[in-house]
């Protein structure tokens with residue numbers, strides 16, 4: 066996710082000076098020729114940066130953060146790690162005096178500038194808030210939410226990438242059973258989901274309004290929808306979202 070974030074920000078904010086870090090040189094090699102600096106030295110990267118983005122697994126945040134603390138004064142710290150309470154982040158960072166600390170949950174589409182990002186403020190100012198919204202607004206849509214909503218946003222938007230693509234996979238398999246070649250069915254499923262989402266975004270409608278427009282009374286669309294619901298479609302999606 067850190068890599069996708071760096072690549073997306075570089076592509077859509079080309080003037081941004083970005084340094085990526087990792088533990089292994091092989092990881093950094095992926096960023097060769099992408100217009101970014103790369104180093105295995107986290108502290109040097111943090112010393113040089115105005116904004117430090119932590120993209121490690123949640124259980125590594127404390128250990129990776131500690132050596133960076135002397136470099137964070139007056140800077141912006143963005144943690145991509147899901148599930149770390151704001152109070153915990155505050156406790157770990159308070160002595161460093163950062164200007165702002167945010168938990169930021171983008172999704173994988175950040176790499177192509179189409180993320181749905183949720184950001185929650187641990188501590189900050191109107192100026193740092195604007196920086197976070199501008200930054201992630203450049204690579205998709207962003208919502209500033211409270212911590213409780215962050216968990217919900219993570220399920221809908223971050224895990225949601227996998228959920229949406231599982232629908233695409235199912236639609237593709239169904240399309241093949243109906244007689245399309247796999248590549249034809251995949252293109253059809255992807256473009257249909259993309260078009261449906263863009264339609265609702267552009268019209269500002271509720272999904273059901275657009276659904277009504279394509280469901281001829283007694284027709285095959287409503288029969289398909291009802292068969293999906295009978296098999297538990299909406300229920301399955303909601304169950305997947307609220308799983309503990």
Ligand SMILES: NC(=O)c1ccc[n+]([C@@H]2O[C@H](COP(=O)([O-])OP(=O)(O)OC[C@H]3O[C@@H](n4cnc5c(N)ncnc54)[C@H](OP(=O)(O)O)[C@@H]3O)[C@@H](O)[C@H]2O)c1
Pocket residue numbers: 066067086087088089090092093107120121122123125129145146147169170171172173223224
């Ligand atoms: N996956 C998602 O959809 C998603 C969405 C939003 C947020 N997140 C959050 O993003 C975070 C990262 O998840 P991920 O799936 O991207 O993990 P990942 O694939 O394991 O990537 C973690 C990266 O951190 C690097 N790293 C580990 N320890 C390091 C250290 N001490 N110094 C420098 N770099 C270090 C690793 O480098 P090496 O490759 O060299 O080991 C690796 O490139 C998690 O906290 C997760 O909650 C994930």
